Amino acid sequence: MTELISQYENDIARIEAWWASDRQKHLQRPYSSAKVASMRNTIPLEYPSSIQGNKLWKLLNKHREEQTPIMTFGCVDPGTASQMSRAGMELVYVSGGVSGLQIAPEIGRDHADYPSDTVPRVVSHLFKSQCFHDRRQKSYFLGLSKEEQQKFQINDYLLPMVADGDMGFGSVTAIMKETKMFVEAGTAMVHFDDLAIGLKKFTEKVGRTVVPFSEYLRRLTAARFQMDVMGSEMLLMSRIDSYHAEFITSVVDYRDHKYVKGATNLEVGTLIHAVNKAIEAGEDVQEARFKWLAEAKVMTFPEAVQAAATEQEYQEFSKLMQAKQFPSLAEMKSYASKTVAAPVNFDWEISRSSVGQYLYKSCPQNVIERAIAAMPLTDTTWARMDTPIWKDIVEIHTALREVDPARCFGFGFTGAFNYAGAGYSEKDVAELPHNLAKLGIVFQTQPIFALQGTNMFVYKFAKMFKEEGMAGYLRDIQGPSLSEKHDHGGTAWGGNYLADQYLNIANAMDLSMNL
Numbered sequence: 145m146t147e148l149i150s151q152y153e154n155d156i157a158r159i160e161a162w163w164a165s166d167r168q169k170h171l172q173r174p175y176s177s178a179k180v181a182s183m184r185n186t187i188p189l190e191y192p193s194s195i196q197g198n199k200l201w202k203l204l205n206k207h208r209e210e211q212t213p214i215m216t217f218g219c220v221d222p223g224t225a226s227q228m229s230r231a232g233m234e235l236v237y238v239s240g241g242v243s244g245l246q247i248a249p250e251i252g253r254d255h256a257d258y259p260s261d262t263v264p265r266v267v268s269h270l271f272k273s274q275c276f277h278d279r280r281q282k283s284y285f286l287g288l289s290k291e292e293q294q295k296f297q298i299n300d301y302l303l304p305m306v307a308d309g310d311m312g313f314g315s316v317t318a319i320m321k322e323t324k325m326f327v328e329a330g331t332a333m334v335h336f337d338d339l340a341i342g343l344k345k346f347t348e349k350v351g352r353t354v355v356p357f358s359e360y361l362r363r364l365t366a367a368r369f370q371m372d373v374m375g376s377e378m379l380l381m382s383r384i385d386s387y388h389a390e391f392i393t394s395v396v397d398y399r400d401h402k403y404v405k406g407a408t409n410l411e412v413g414t415l416i417h418a419v420n421k422a423i424e425a426g427e428d429v430q431e432a433r434f435k436w437l438a439e440a441k442v443m444t445f446p447e448a449v450q451a452a453a454t455e456q457e458y459q460e461f462s463k464l465m466q467a468k469q470f471p472s473l474a475e476m477k478s479y480a481s482k483t484v485a486a487p488v489n490f491d492w493e494i495s496r497s498s499v500g501q502y503l504y505k506s507c508p509q510n511v512i513e514r515a516i517a518a519m520p521l522t523d524t525t526w527a528r529m530d531t532p533i534w535k536d537i538v539e540i541h542t543a544l545r546e547v548d549p550a551r552c553f554g555f556g557f558t559g560a561f562n563y564a565g566a567g568y569s570e571k572d573v574a575e576l577p578h579n580l581a582k583l584g585i586v587f588q589t590q591p592i593f594a595l596q597g598t599n600m601f602v603y604k605f606a607k608m609f610k611e612e613g614m615a616g617y618l619r620d621i622q623g624p625s626l627s628e629k630h631d632h633g634g635t636a637w638g639g640n641y642l643a644d645q646y647l648n649i650a651n652a653m654d655l656s657m658n659l
């Protein structure tokens with residue numbers, strides 16, 4: 145019994161020293177070291193994700209200081225990961241969307257509806273493959289002559305992996321389990337977003353739903369707590385998805401109230417009723433929805449005040465609004481009643497969707513507020529965007545860097561970004577990675593290469609092979625592969641040297657045989 149108590153007390157001291165370290169000191173936890181210590185195992189467990197997390201932390205900060213980008217892309221298979229190493233990339237991104245379409249037991253769109261262990265399993269598989277290549281490279285290298293060693297290119301096969309944790313696949317205990325799986329798998333950094341579970345409609349232009357502020361912070365706290373219990377240095381990234389959200393699940397948190405939209409024409413009945421009527425009549429539901437939204441004159445409460453007030457009244461109202469960063473609806477209503485003569489009609493209940501979501505106004509400011517609230521619990525931030533609007537990127541990251549100048553940020557160039565539509569010239573696109581890096585946005589991923597790129601390359605090859613057969617194969621694949629010493633099963637990459645060494649060792653089985 146006393147042993148358990150002294151171990152618990154030692155753990156508390158160790159945790160506090162750890163939290164004061166350079167790597168951890170930027171974090172603030174809403175729980176004590178004693179709580180963490182009380183939930184630790186009685187044997188010390190260590191995880192390679194700590195080594196990978198620390199490696200990534202150094203890498204991100206080096207690039208932040210040098211204002212240079214770390215370019216990477218989504219990868220779900222060992223071969224691709226090994227070639228990323230060989231090409232000198234510095235990290236590997238494991239995409240949820242690609243895992244859902246390539247790895248999940250039941251393939252489907254990126255709705256995060258695949259089993260919660262899908263991405264951790266991909267990371268675990270990749271990590272084992274990274275360790276294999278690391279081992280076989282070392283043993284191969286050590287078997288070379290001094291001259292050969294001089295010329296040998298040593299690859300870093302153990303690139304840190306950044307993994308997509310989506311929204312965590314459940315509430316507190318589910319997120320803790322998910323985080324545990326990522327730590328055990330060898331993940332260097334995981335991101336959890338503020339999207340609603342079960343309502344993810346990914347990369348479709350409409351219909352994204354976020355959870356309230358408080359629910360998101362609860363997710364991050366659960367993940368951080370799990371990492372603390374495991375003593376893990378894996379990095380936790382907050383990914384804020386509110387920039388393109390159209391809905392929020394609840395108005396329980398007053399910090400969201402400024403952005404929740406309601407009907408200002410109260411004569412229209414409910415949105416649900418309008419949609420159901422259209423379904424019954426066999427009419428276009430989307431059209432009925434748009435019609436209702438226009439008739440209901442949907443807007444946020446501050447916008448409703450502006451519409452009802454004179455310019456002078458609105459200025460008075462705005463002054464009162466500045467008194468508090470996060471006024472609740474009740475407070476905003478009281479400010480309006482003190483400053484505006486006309487009635488301000490506003491009802492956020494009648495505009496709720498059929499699954500109960502409230503309408504939500506997305507804008508850079510709510511991304512900033514959410515990202516700042518998430519900072520004490522997380523190591524890095526990703527403000528996700530469907531369209532890379534440069535002025536908003538600058539606004540968001542400038543505001544965030546004022547709060548934490550040393551923060552490293554991430555960015556995803558999603559597959560369908562319309563750069564020209566967002567005003568980018570070819571030169572702007574070429575300079576984008578460097579311009580992002582100047583804002584501290586150093587982790588930059590093209591998440592879906594393993595769909596967009598791989599599909600295209602395989603299609604082109606398959607067409608050629610069908611038409612030209614082995615002659616085409618020899619010309620385009622086998623010839624260059626052999627002559628340029630690309631990796632394939634018959635090279636050192638395939639592990640034959642390592643296997644030979646295993647065989648030799650095993651063949652030396654019994655020295656007493658003296659054959």
Ligand SMILES: C[C@](O)(C(=O)O)[C@H](CC(=O)O)C(=O)O
Binds near residue numbers: 240241556
């Ligand atoms: C990063 C992402 O979550 C993914 O699953 O890879 C997606 C990718 C995409 O839609 O292009 C994302 O939400 O950005």
